[in-house]
Amino acid sequence: MSAVEARPPFLPWNRPSIGPEEEQEVLDTLRSGWLTAGPKAARFEQAVRDDLGVEEAFAVSSCTAALHLALLAVGIGSGDEVITPSFTFCAAPNTVRQVGATPVFADIHPATLDLDPAKTAEAITGRTRAIMVMHYGGQPCDLAAFRKLADDHGLLLIEDAAHALYARRDGIRAGSVGDLAVFSFYANKVITTGEGGMLAGRGDLVQRARLLGRHGIDSSVWQRHGTRSTAAYEVTVPGLKYTMPDITASVGFRQWEKLPAFTEARARIAAVYDRELAGLPGLRLPVVEAGVEYGRFLYPVLVEPIGDRSRDSVAEEMREAHGIGTSVHFQPVHRLAAYRHLECHLPVTEHAAARQLSLPCYPAMTGDEVQRVIGALQAVWS
Ligand SMILES: Cc1ncc(COP(=O)(O)O)c(C=O)c1O
Structure with a gap:
């Protein structure tokens, strides 16, 4: 052995696990001639919808995009308050600010580090429109308590399930209880597409988000492909572009199978x-x-x-x-x-x-x- 012991390579805090299934699926997409949101994104959405048992899912470019669309879809804006933890990533409060509303921070439970339902109840005012819970580290918060709190006060419940892609509390899957839920497939998450996210939940709200997330255009380019003139579309609301391309979705639904x-x-x-x-x-x-x-x-x-x-x-x-x-x-x-x-x-x-x-x-x-x-x-x- 040498006098100076070789140091083992740096062990990173996180590393993705990508296998031949993802590689093959990406290759298939690259060779298919259809790279943007299309059949692979639809397949990923269906897998999420079926697993969670929710009405709709929309594959998007990031969890931050999903949060932004969630708030836009439910019409939260100026003068509204949204209760969130402060012990979270800045994405949720940032999107609340982006739509002109105010984040109101409530404290967390000392054991789970999830938002505390009692502290959340104390933070409700006449301006509160939604509670945005976050399942810290992948441990679902008290979903039944938050659902009841939201219903009792006529509020929307949005689950930031960026960390909780495959988690349950009392048999109930995280992401299936809120009016809307968002997931992250960022590079360090439970599964990854590099960048990517999913919005899931009530059909009316996700459909509204889908419209807003593809420029406000009434049909997707995949729906129009080969059946209509590419100019045959209408813009019904001024939207944004947040769709997930099929290259990304190919990695996504193969990773989802491995959850x-x-x-x-x-x-x-x-x-x-x-x-x-x-x-x-x-x-x-x-x-x-x-x-x-x-x-x-x-x-x-x-x-x-x-x-x-x-x-x-x-x-x-x-x-x-x-x-x-x-x-x-x-x-x-x-x-x-x-x-x-x-x-x-x-x-x-x-x-x-x-x-x-x-x-x-x-x-x-x-x-x-x-x-x-x-x-x-x-x-x-x-
Ligand atoms: C709790 C939480 N919400 C939202 C996000 C934003 O996710 P994305 O990077 O996919 O936009 C993150 C990212 O780390 C997160 O930890």
């Missing part, structure tokens, strides 16, 4: 972490509530600051000394420059956000890589 296997692989890694990392002082492992089938986008731990050790020092030591990537989910949105003017009292969010760290947990990890993460954390704690 159960990917989730199982992540659950196996999580079980090893649960066992091997238990008992490190000040390290809180993820809490999974009874009745939850965790979608497992994240393996989120909380690092209690003790002495010199903090979340940031652990992340740095993992990276610098052990070549292992971690991530933070999330910087609370109300602390970001574009939101600091909003008055917020979110003690649970602040507490979690200062401590949260996401460990590598994805199907492409080998057993040795899982052990490497465990060994590195044990070394950091020693």
Whole structure:
């Protein structure tokens, strides 16, 4: 062995799993002559619709696009309020601001880090139009409680299920309860198309979103292809362009088929972490509530600051000394420059956000890589 031990390659926080099925499907699309939204996007939408048991699904260019379309489709705008967590990615509150409405941040539950129904109820005002929940890390929030809260107050329920593509609570699939739900297929998500998203839910609302997401044109280019003059269309509303091309959808529906296997692989890694990392002082492992089938986008731990050790020092030591990537989910949105003017009292969010760290947990990890993460954390704690 050389005097200087070779360091193993950097282990990223996340890595996609793309197989020959996706490669073959993309090749098929590239050779088909039809690259934009067409039969492959329709096939992806049908798979999502069937699996979730919802009326409609619309494949779009990102989850952010799906969020934007959801708000436009239900007509939320100036003067309206939408309740969301601050402990989320900026995409949801940003789209609320983009349509001229105001995000109102409610605090999260200390165990699951999901939006707290009681805190949400306290945030409802005469201007509230919708509750936009987020299933943190893939753990569905209390869907029954939120459905009831929304119904009792005549509000729309929108599920940001970017993290929860294959998750259930009490047997109910995340993404199937809201009036609308959005999913992300961004590069680091449970499944990926590089960039991509899906809007699913009530037929009337998704159809409205579909119209708005293809320029406001009354038919798709695929529907017109070969049957009508390409100029035979009407623009009924001034829309945007958010459709998912077939190249992307080819990857998407092949990845979607792998959701159960990917989730199982992540659950196996999580079980090893649960066992091997238990008992490190000040390290809180993820809490999974009874009745939850965790979608497992994240393996989120909380690092209690003790002495010199903090979340940031652990992340740095993992990276610098052990070549292992971690991530933070999330910087609370109300602390970001574009939101600091909003008055917020979110003690649970602040507490979690200062401590949260996401460990590598994805199907492409080998057993040795899982052990490497465990060994590195044990070394950091020693
Ligand atoms: C909770 C949440 N919602 C929405 C998004 C936006 O997803 P996309 O990048 O597909 O627009 C993300 C992305 O990380 C997210 O974490």
